[in-house]
Amino acid sequence: MEVHLPDDFRCPISLEVMTDPVILSSGHTFDRASIQRWLDSGNRTCPVTNLPLPASPSLIPNHALRSLISSFLAHRPSTTAADSSGDRRDALLLSRLSFPSDAPTLAAVLRLAQRGGRRLVADSGATSVLLRHAASSDRPDLQDLALRALLHLTLDGDDARLGLLAEGALDPVVSALRTSPAAALAATLLTSLAVVDVNKATIGAHPAAITRLVALLRDGDGRERREAATALYELCKFAENRRRAVRSGAVPPLVRFASEGSERAVRVLGLLAKCREGKDEMRKTIGFVRVLAGVVRIGSSRGIEHALLVLNLVCLDSEETALAAIKEGVLDLCSVLAGDMNQKIGKYAKELVLRLERRFGGYS
Structure with missing residues (x-):
């Protein structure tokens, strides 16, 4: 008989066995990658209870459950008659896989990857x-199934992410960024691949990857823009990719997206503001200071934190931008936020107050 895995071992979102369980403030546990994607999409309710969450939900590692899952998987019977029969079916499926395939076959490969056969799929040459x-x-339809299966393969860890790029995944995934509805899924796949630092450099060096993400951010629908911003955020943790994103025109659509309430767009701007080219482009973008001041005024806690960071960086060596910030009421807002319980908000607000008062102490 097949060994039954306790339901508590499965993420309520993906329904897969959790590899990195974390506890949400609602008390429910999720796999980190699944709940992070949920939060990054702008959701601020618990997926299980639908009750509201704090503006910046904490994800607390559930070490006890992780240990239980590891122990259970390590001691379960390695083979059973049912397992052997299933393994033979899976091996037969993969051995017959060829291009072009059909929807039922690719759907079966996707199910195999979803239920824990990722290594089997990767080792079979199905990639x-x-x-x-x-x-x-x-x-x-076939493109969607293939992209979903590839996304599940990346969940097998950093070696799987490195292996996919080594097998030539970058060109097909970047190509898929041009077509809807595959574009959002392709951007999500790039985000997963970019978790590995060396992949950030490889993806960024591709002649079209960042350019097409920026185009998706500028012209895509709501989901496509969110996924593009998330991919850019992961990629721009690598310094050279910040300059590439700026040169590709990322700043104006990020400012526009931030004006619509996207916290992730503000966080990407926070990374781009760490390079000279990014700061220069922000200063030239009409409405930039007004949008950031709006985030400081009514944004989420994390949005405020990153907006203050950006304003500090951009006002550092620009009298014109500093004056624009004062005219938008940033000095008054920071005077209040300097005492905020969030340490980073308080720190950034105090720094900005000192910076603006030092330049324009007598401004009224």
């Missing part, structure tokens, strides 16, 4: 077929 379908926009 090459999935990548060819990921690049083929003439069959959106």
